[in-house]
Amino acid sequence: MQIATPYLMFLGDVPDRLAAKTAYGIVDWRPEWCVGQLRLPGCAADLGIPDLTIEEAVAKGVRTLIVGVVNAGGVLPDHWITSIVAALEAGLDVASGLHTRLGSIPAIAEAAARGGRQLYDVRHSDQRFDTGKGTKRPGRRLLTVGTDCSVGKKYTVLALEKGMRARGFDADFRATGQTGVFISGRGVAIDAVVADFISGAVEWISPAAAPEHWDLIEGQGSLFHPSFAGVSLGLLHGAQPDAFVVCHEPTRTRMRGVQHPLPSIEEVIDLTVRCGSLTNPEIRPVGIAVNTQALEEAEARALLEHLAAAHDLPATDPVRFGVESIVERIATLYPAGVAA
Amino acid sequence: MQIATPYLMFLGDVPDRLAAKTAYGIVDWRPEWCVGQLRLPGCAADLGIPDLTIEEAVAKGVRTLIVGVVNAGGVLPDHWITSIVAALEAGLDVASGLHTRLGSIPAIAEAAARGGRQLYDVRHSDQRFDTGKGTKRPGRRLLTVGTDCSVGKKYTVLALEKGMRARGFDADFRATGQTGVFISGRGVAIDAVVADFISGAVEWISPAAAPEHWDLIEGQGSLFHPSFAGVSLGLLHGAQPDAFVVCHEPTRTRMRGVQHPLPSIEEVIDLTVRCGSLTNPEIRPVGIAVNTQALEEAEARALLEHLAAAHDLPATDPVRFGVESIVERIATLYPAGVAA
Known part of the structure; x- marks a missing residue:
């Protein structure tokens, strides 16, 4: 697993800065990866990077839409789903820190499957691991x-x-x-x-x-x-x-x-x-x-x-x-x- | 969650005693719950309790079929599925210690849904918990x-x-x-x-x-x-x-x-x-x-x-x-x- 960079930062229409805390953290530490932000009407957060449409982001080489926001009540609002589907259809992967799994939303799952795009739910782990061995490794x-x-x-x-x-x-x-x-x-x-x-x-x-x-x-x-x-x-x-x-x-x-x-x-x-x-x-x-x-x-x-x-x-x-x-x-x- | 007792112990056709280790443990500690065993031709384990058909078990008041065995390779064999479906159709719940989730087998999931029966996968946990609080509780x-x-x-x-x-x-x-x-x-x-x-x-x-x-x-x-x-x-x-x-x-x-x-x-x-x-x-x-x-x-x-x-x-x-x-x-x- 390696999330493709650079990123378009999706902020939706979050009501305050705190709801976009994760997105601010990414911009702080990886400004070179954060090409622009995508905000919907009413969004109260601003990462201080260019506002881009999905098409503009694709033209600038963006590979992944990052949903680095918290949604109230854990339900993904319909107008966010529309943006995420549009990003997938434009050829972007999508990585999310939401509790709701991206793949649990049929429209998102279908758009990803259709275009062969990756969905990452970083709050969940579907990766299979071995149990720890405790053996000292170099480095x-x-x-x-x-x-x-x-x-x-x-x-x-x-x-x-x-x-x-x-x-x-x-x-x-x-x-x-x-x-x-x-x-x-x-x-x-x-x-x-x-x-x-x-x-x-x-x-x-x-x-x-x-x-x-x-x-x-x-x-x-x-x-x-x-x-x-x-x-x-x-x-x-x-x-x-x-x-x-x-x-x-x-x-x-x-x-x-x-x-x-x-x-x-x-x-x-x-x-x-x-x-x-x-x-x-x-x-x-x-x-x-x-x-x-x-x-x-x-x-x-x-x-x-x-x-x-x-x-x-x-x-x-x-x-x-x-x-x-x-x-x-x-x-x-x-x-x-x-x-x- | 409370698995209904008593139990019919399903042993399938396991090749040795070790593959039925869980079942032996249950019989050791809860003999009063283990009314009988259901074994298929070729089964090399014997819990020392009566062999019962599903119908006989139901007549004796059994409530749950316990799959307390390990299946080779993690794949549920077809003839085990037939027995599990028959148990569900006879009105029993089914509880399993297999890696494979019971509900991931369509025939089992459908039989359970049809009859309103419970499926328990004790090796997995779908229960939602709170984080621990660490507050001293009585007892x-x-x-x-x-x-x-x-x-x-x-x-x-x-x-x-x-x-x-x-x-x-x-x-x-x-x-x-x-x-x-x-x-x-x-x-x-x-x-x-x-x-x-x-x-x-x-x-x-x-x-x-x-x-x-x-x-x-x-x-x-x-x-x-x-x-x-x-x-x-x-x-x-x-x-x-x-x-x-x-x-x-x-x-x-x-x-x-x-x-x-x-x-x-x-x-x-x-x-x-x-x-x-x-x-x-x-x-x-x-x-x-x-x-x-x-x-x-x-x-x-x-x-x-x-x-x-x-x-x-x-x-x-x-x-x-x-x-x-x-x-x-x-x-x-x-x-x-x-x-x-």
Whole structure:
């Protein structure tokens, strides 16, 4: 599976920016793939890229229509179906992050079959995987882990891809969530995989590679989240990371969606090393990434300094202060990967 | 979902006893539900219960045909389909542990629809679950955990159900694997659930109950198995057990299907307590169950004595020596649950 690029971003007539969050994420990280946007009357989101008709998009070489929006109530509105069918008839593939499967809509299924086009439902996984084997495979791997869900694990790993490449590393982002799959054009929404195959799917996402190549694997959930820890553990075992970065949001008091308090960064490091050692005894932390958005700059800097000293690790806010300090630590620990 | 009892056990024409392993397990633990068996010419398995035609089974009050066999190559042979359709037409539901979904065979799907009969594919899960909440719910819970897969977790929990009931406890087996689902008539094959819902499915399997009621939850895999640890952790968090029993097979040198050595019982206890504390801070071990089949009796007894002393826990082989010592420990630790 490899979603063909470049993309035409379909926004429908979403009522606000938040409903198009996935689309914004794709444009942020892969602007070169996002040739234009297709908006219907009443659309309240704007990606800041050219508005194109399907015909104009085809003329510009677009290969796939990306439905990177959330539809209210889970039902695909008729006028969205019309646009999707038109894209298929114009020769585009369609990739969607909707809960509704594209192929479950007869008009869409028929148009795709007629034209021999691909439909991708990145929120679902129909791929068959083997169970994980846990055997060490060549190549370096880094995983982002968290004190909670939604603490910047995807952002951090994408920032590291950029920073490590700039430093001369051969490094690739590996997606495990739906927005990430659009950003990389491949990958699997790991939380949609059948439970028996979590680690096996991650082994498939990040296969054997050249010894100094880095796979930068998007983490999910937290080993301490009572809803999703199973996903996080299978992901850790399948990723068999050499290095991990702990992501954290310092103002959060309860874990997302539940009543549990957040674990400390130290607890996360300890349990990640303990469990991760099963498939990679060399696992170690290489940094702390903190979302300091809610803090004043001086307060943010003080917190990061404190965390760096307490854990003997570079600590940064990737959005505010970049990831240079973490890249530097990786270059020190794994010098063979840096370009001469 | 509740599979209607009693059962007619369908064995088809399986070539050996092993192919009917699930059926033997059901007869072992629920003989009162297994009214008869239906075998086709050439069948090499025999459950030791009466051979019945479908008509005879219906006359005896049977409600469900159980396909508790493995078919070679995953394809359902035509002569099995004929028997399954005949059962549906005679008014029985059909429950299957085959990889092939019953409803994917048009003749079976049509016969079920025509007669309004239920089809159960216990190896698959189409049930919708919420994500786990991790909130402590009333009722006592015990989970079996393991140093590996296939070390007697189901057997132990079923033996404990029998032993605890005999001691006056109000205790119910809760199934998380396919054979277990047939044995309890309900439950979910937890490894078939979508990853995001592992702990939520276990919360559904073992809902809030009376304060002194015990749910005895079938464990799966091992926190130390690189293929399946995610399932085991989600199961642990969803089960939020007060008590757990460690199951072990002392002659095994590698974990099932992989190259990894087995963890020690101490490691399993430590990590289970550490991770299980997230949803139940009162979690504690109450026994060790060892499959000593490969050992001479004196050797087995010596090993169990050693393990009991080393861990300060009752250690037994449930098959060879029963589970009385573990039940006794539970009665001592949780006296309120014992009948007066």
